Amino acid sequence: MLDKVTPLSAPPGHSLTGPQGKWAWDRPPQITNPDDAIDFIIEKLETGGGKDSLIKMMLAGITVEELVSQVAFKGFMAGMFTPDVAELIKPAIGIYLIGSAEDAGVDAKVFNSPPESLVEDVEDDTVFNIMRERNPRMYGDMVEELNKQQRMGPRPKPSNETSKEEPQQQSFLTAEAE
Numbered sequence: 001m002l003d004k005v006t007p008l009s010a011p012p013g014h015s016l017t018g019p020q021g022k023w024a025w026d027r028p029p030q031i032t033n034p035d036d037a038i039d040f041i042i043e044k045l046e047t048g049g050g051k052d053s054l055i056k057m058m059l060a061g062i063t064v065e066e067l068v069s070q071v072a073f074k075g076f077m078a079g080m081f082t083p084d085v086a087e088l089i090k091p092a093i094g095i096y097l098i099g100s101a102e103d104a105g106v107d108a109k110v111f112n113s114p115p116e117s118l119v120e121d122v123e124d125d126t127v128f129n130i131m132r133e134r135n136p137r138m139y140g141d142m143v144e145e146l147n148k149q150q151r152m153g154p155r156p157k158p159s160n161e162t163s164k165e166e167p168q169q170q171s172f173l174t175a176e177a178e
Contacts, residue, residue, distance in 0.1 A: 054097060
């Protein structure tokens with residue numbers, strides 16, 4: 001039995017060894033036209049009561065970007081449309097959700113992070129905090145290396161070096177591995 005939780009636990013092509021059409025996305029999609037897919041989703045949200053739930057989620061702070069991604073992914077997983085159609089309908093579903101939020105008086109957050117924050121330089125502290133959460137092994141290795149450098153103290157320069165250059169400020173990104 002394969003571990004369904006661990007990524008890459010199944011060898012590539014494993015899905016081709018089972019019966020064809022076992023999964024919904026393995027069969028032809030029910031909707032092939034992006035316009036029809038948009039109409040289908042909006043109708044489902046309007047008549048099925050899902051619209052109120054989505055508005056509540058936007059009120060709670062979940063972004064429109066996250067909700068749109070989930071709606072598109074679930075439609076693909078259910079075999080409603082292909083991944084290409086799922087990507088094509090995202091802008092229209094996003095506009096629909098923003099309009100629904102405005103109609104309900106909810107100030108919806110559209111994106112996870114503002115685009116201008118992607119352009120700014122990232123401080124070392126920010127990278128360390130992200131690394132601590134998402135890559136703890138590398139974080140531990142970096143902290144150990146920095147601690148090792150502190151314990152060893154500054155290295156004396158060889159006597160043949162007489163340059164009077166100012167020492168450059170070190171960051172963990174420019175530190176050399178020993």
